[in-house]
Amino acid sequence: MKKIIKSSICLFVVAVLSSCESKQKEAVKTYTEAEVTEHSKRLNDWFHEQFQQDLKNSPQMQTSIGDKTDYGKWDDISAAAEATQLQIAKDRLQWLHDTIDEAALDASTALSLKLYKQKLTNHIDDYQHRLYYYPLNQMHGMQAEIPAFLINMHQIKNKSDAEAYISRLNGLKIVFAQVEEILKEQEKAGIMPPKFVFTHVINDCENIIKGKPFDNSDKNNTLWNDFTTKISNIALEKGEHEKLKEAAKEALVNSVAPAYTSLISLLKAQKARATTEDGVWKFPNGNEFYNIALQRTTTTDMTADEIHELGLQEVARIHDEMKKIKEQVGFKGTLQEFFVFMKNDAQFYYPATTEGRKAYMDKATAIIDSMKSRLDELFITKPKADIQVKAVEAFREKSAGKAFYKQPAIDGSRPGTYYANMYRMEAMPSYQMEALAYHEGIPGHHMQIAIAQELENVPMFRKLGGYTAYVEGWGLYSELIPKEMGFYSDPYSDFGRLAMELWRACRLVVDTGIHTKKWTREQGIEYYTSNTPNAESDAIKMVERHIVMPSQATAYKVGMNKIVDLHKNAKKELGEKFDVREFHEVVLSNGAVPLNVLSDLVDTWIASKK
Numbered sequence: 001m002k003k004i005i006k007s008s009i010c011l012f013v014v015a016v017l018s019s020c021e022s023k024q025k026e027a028v029k030t031y032t033e034a035e036v037t038e039h040s041k042r043l044n045d046w047f048h049e050q051f052q053q054d055l056k057n058s059p060q061m062q063t064s065i066g067d068k069t070d071y072g073k074w075d076d077i078s079a080a081a082e083a084t085q086l087q088i089a090k091d092r093l094q095w096l097h098d099t100i101d102e103a104a105l106d107a108s109t110a111l112s113l114k115l116y117k118q119k120l121t122n123h124i125d126d127y128q129h130r131l132y133y134y135p136l137n138q139m140h141g142m143q144a145e146i147p148a149f150l151i152n153m154h155q156i157k158n159k160s161d162a163e164a165y166i167s168r169l170n171g172l173k174i175v176f177a178q179v180e181e182i183l184k185e186q187e188k189a190g191i192m193p194p195k196f197v198f199t200h201v202i203n204d205c206e207n208i209i210k211g212k213p214f215d216n217s218d219k220n221n222t223l224w225n226d227f228t229t230k231i232s233n234i235a236l237e238k239g240e241h242e243k244l245k246e247a248a249k250e251a252l253v254n255s256v257a258p259a260y261t262s263l264i265s266l267l268k269a270q271k272a273r274a275t276t277e278d279g280v281w282k283f284p285n286g287n288e289f290y291n292i293a294l295q296r297t298t299t300t301d302m303t304a305d306e307i308h309e310l311g312l313q314e315v316a317r318i319h320d321e322m323k324k325i326k327e328q329v330g331f332k333g334t335l336q337e338f339f340v341f342m343k344n345d346a347q348f349y350y351p352a353t354t355e356g357r358k359a360y361m362d363k364a365t366a367i368i369d370s371m372k373s374r375l376d377e378l379f380i381t382k383p384k385a386d387i388q389v390k391a392v393e394a395f396r397e398k399s400a401g402k403a404f405y406k407q408p409a410i411d412g413s414r415p416g417t418y419y420a421n422m423y424r425m426e427a428m429p430s431y432q433m434e435a436l437a438y439h440e441g442i443p444g445h446h447m448q449i450a451i452a453q454e455l456e457n458v459p460m461f462r463k464l465g466g467y468t469a470y471v472e473g474w475g476l477y478s479e480l481i482p483k484e485m486g487f488y489s490d491p492y493s494d495f496g497r498l499a500m501e502l503w504r505a506c507r508l509v510v511d512t513g514i515h516t517k518k519w520t521r522e523q524g525i526e527y528y529t530s531n532t533p534n535a536e537s538d539a540i541k542m543v544e545r546h547i548v549m550p551s552q553a554t555a556y557k558v559g560m561n562k563i564v565d566l567h568k569n570a571k572k573e574l575g576e577k578f579d580v581r582e583f584h585e586v587v588l589s590n591g592a593v594p595l596n597v598l599s600d601l602v603d604t605w606i607a608s609k610k
Helices: 002-027 033-056 059-064 079-099 107-129 142-152 159-188 195-208 222-232 240-273 286-298 304-328 335-344 354-372 430-440 445-453 460-464 468-484 491-516 521-531 536-548 552-577 580-588 595-609
Strands: 387-391 403-406 416-420
Touching: 033 059, 033 079, 033 107, 033 460, 079 107, 079 159, 107 286, 107 460, 107 595, 142 159, 142 195, 142 222, 159 222, 159 240, 195 222, 195 240, 195 536, 222 240, 286 304, 286 468, 286 491, 286 552, 304 335, 304 491, 304 552, 335 491, 354 387, 354 416, 354 430, 403 430, 403 445, 416 430, 416 445, 430 445, 430 468, 430 491, 445 460, 445 468, 445 580, 468 491, 468 552, 468 595, 491 521, 491 536, 491 552, 521 536, 536 552, 552 580, 552 595, 580 595
Parallel strands: 387 416
Antiparallel strands: 403 416
16 A cells, blocks of 8 residues: 555646646747747737727827827726726736747847836726826826827818817816716815815816907907917818807807816815825825835835935935036035026026027027037937927916926827026026026937837837836936036036025935925925925925825936946946947837846947957
């Protein structure tokens, strides 16, 4: 009997070992070049199918890439739509796990698989925190983004486009009804912005429904002016212009005004119940949410305390560099006194007049044009899409940031845009103009985003996707690179570059301070005004941005430091073989990626050069 048992055990062990060997062989299965090509094509075709499904579900994404399929519709942002998107993400992730073997893919497609699976996993994990954001806020709230979308994205080339615009005006009732449902659900969950946010948002809403045809004032409403201007430039049969105007007027009065009026009523009621507590620590499980937000934003595992400490160290380092420039220009006082001088001396500011604003915009355009002529020194691949410089529109300039970038249409129908905010000229010093233009325009966001959109043989989700640390890290890195090319010849302009880097370092301190250390809005403002030369209005806007966009502002410095470190290491490793154009090609030629993936790409390039 013992022999039988022993024999049975031996047979079982052999069977197990054989099974393990079989699985190991299966795990290391190799594929022919033809099989790799076939499998890679299959997955890329699947990526394309998923993108088309996403596109079908997003009329606004369609418009942004120049597709007019559902030109008169808005995205569905209801709770039911969110639940549907969650299930789609789960189904897609399961299909990838069940169907795709990474070993059967070429390198580019394997990277696409890795990024897509991570994207789906994040979507699924983050569903629990879907209410932990403010759909209405002074930075990118829907109350302002919706009209901005119509003005900047919805082009009118014919009668059908005009009718689609009117359809979207009428559709705002549904959109803002969905927004109101989100706001009510958030309040039930204990998630509401502080009181000051309501003041900004209500002001934006009221501005949208001012002017003709909403009242008898002499000034046209922003949307009315946009629509009438656009249709005046298209050829129509006699009487059609007036019919379209009448239909648009009816939509504005009977749909847009009631939508905003209802929203304003809810916002005023919620404002009365809102508190002055600023950080997300006040939310249920707010600390857990913030830690996840930091991971998503920075694509690192850095803790809030580590990010806070990095900020303090960077602020001290940049202060030391600024002191050298202070001495270079012969200023005798302290660095804080130098800050006051830079804030207040009229030589550094354009006048707050029509002429002054035009002079600023002309200079900003000249800076962009000058850098355009030097791009061959930095890049192998350059985007086909052009870039334009525009002032932020009047209806949103009061609450919008000082500068930002809007990507070009992927079909080439609209250039990229560097927006400069002319509302407060005291917040737009001339010594920061170079760094601002390099960051938002070229070699910054325009080069990175436009090149990504024009990449060939990569899925659309990689062309249009973004990782904030990568995108904003590149933007901040792009402020530094021109110095190596001989730009910033004026020491005050170089001080401006440092001032903008200092601003991003302070963000690490203040964002974590507000959301984990319970700093107040006023403490955050005080930190900025004490440690930077920026205007107090800058500090107020920045702190208010931290409050409504938790973690977002930590991306810049974390991302920049990583790209600068990769640059330095590549230069050290390769010596005379280092070519900055090739380095930038590696950084930009895969679209936006997490920082750890970027490190791997650069390491692989260094190894290939060696």
